[in-house]
Amino acid sequence: MTIYLTPSISDEQIEQLETYDAYKYGVELLESRFPRDAARVLRRVVDDSPENPEGWELLGRAYFASALLGPAEEAFRRLIDLEPTNAWAHTALGLALSRQGRHAEGDEFHRIADALGGDGSRATFVG
Secondary structure, X not given: OOOOOOOOOOHHHHHHOOXXXXXXXXXXHHHOOOHHHHHHHHHHHHHHOOOOHHHHXXXXXXXXXXXXXHHHHHHHHHXXXXXXXXXXXXXXXXXXXXXXXXXXXXXXXXXXXXXXOOOOOOOOOOO
């Protein structure tokens, strides 16, 4: 499903969603280019399932697309904690660091991603 109108979901409504429904809705919001709303919903997912790497990846993508680079960095670091050999996660963290002007740190994670078999391209976050 594609959401065309600006979504309006309250914190109370987010709280009432089942975790899986929140995950699906967060994906829809992110794909429909409402990353700030997606981040609000996906935060619920990782709070409920902190060991779920897919939730952390989506949350990081939502934060990054919202230009919330500090929270994106935290989400990608958590994703790397959960999946240390995920080349995409290292690339995403490298991009988040570089966008914050921390190029040397970002380059380190890009090199790790390349060593893990990344294709050398930069991560895609939305769409």
